[in-house]
Amino acid sequence: MNKIVRKQILSENVVSIDVEAPEIAKSRKPGHFVIVRPDEKGERIPLTISSADLERGTINLIIQRVGVTSAKIFAKNEGDYLQDVVGPLGKATEIHKVGTVLAAGGGVGIAPLLPIVEGFKKAGNKVITVLAARTKELLILEDEMRKFSDEVVIMTDDGSYGKKGLVTEGMEEVINREKIDEAVVIGPAIMMKFAALTTKKYNIKTIASLNTIMVDGTGMCGACRVSVGGKTRFVCIDGPEFDAHEVDFDEMLLRLNSFKEQERAAYERYLAKTGVK
Numbered sequence: 001m002n003k004i005v006r007k008q009i010l011s012e013n014v015v016s017i018d019v020e021a022p023e024i025a026k027s028r029k030p031g032h033f034v035i036v037r038p039d040e041k042g043e044r045i046p047l048t049i050s051s052a053d054l055e056r057g058t059i060n061l062i063i064q065r066v067g068v069t070s071a072k073i074f075a076k077n078e079g080d081y082l083q084d085v086v087g088p089l090g091k092a093t094e095i096h097k098v099g100t101v102l103a104a105g106g107g108v109g110i111a112p113l114l115p116i117v118e119g120f121k122k123a124g125n126k127v128i129t130v131l132a133a134r135t136k137e138l139l140i141l142e143d144e145m146r147k148f149s150d151e152v153v154i155m156t157d158d159g160s161y162g163k164k165g166l167v168t169e170g171m172e173e174v175i176n177r178e179k180i181d182e183a184v185v186i187g188p189a190i191m192m193k194f195a196a197l198t199t200k201k202y203n204i205k206t207i208a209s210l211n212t213i214m215v216d217g218t219g220m221c222g223a224c225r226v227s228v229g230g231k232t233r234f235v236c237i238d239g240p241e242f243d244a245h246e247v248d249f250d251e252m253l254l255r256l257n258s259f260k261e262q263e264r265a266a267y268e269r270y271l272a273k274t275g276v277k
Contacts, residue, residue, distance in 0.1 A: 001081040010140045013065040015074050021085050022057030030115035034087030038072040045069045046211055048112035062111035090240050095119040099181035104195055106132040106167050106187025110141050113186045121148040130170040136161030168198045180204050193249035200245050208244035210235045227251050
């Protein structure tokens, strides 16, 4: 079992927790994720490691409350325990010096983007980061991103902070004023689809992280199958990062929506049973 030593509410449905996991903290790299089970009867969910503290032996996880399992983790407090935290899993991000990197993150996808931005900056690159959220209140990790970015562009759907518009508009603004050597995009699948279409127009190599589709995390369940370059890949063991221009996002979106009704019904039963609002 892994103890939660710090909890911070980032927004109404997003929480940041530091969890004791010294061995994982030692070996994790940007792009790695863990599989978490909140209790003995809980389901397993993948969560990307946002950061790690070697001295404290902790890893940071950021969770959005969207279903039963994430709600169980959200409800835990400092001093409580997670039943299982297994990792690090997946392939680490290929960090190298390329020149200027454009990093784009949307929603809670900003969390897994943070260690990647840090890695590219420490490798000697210029890093321009575009962060997007529906409103100012839903934007996360801005201060942390600024530590490792040469520039941060903020986009909000409602214009309550930064510039009004979508993440793709912020990306294109940057692309049109300077040469971008590589791009990384992480966020909702629909966001990554259009971010990839944007960079493809300019022939910019782009990496996307597809961790949202994972379930088992070890390649056994097969739930994370995606088509990349016309071939079937398993996100948890072949990724979670792939060439964004090769990913069949339309197929991925269909699969992500396959069990929405069942997930919604399970979440409603959980809320009714626990009285959580």
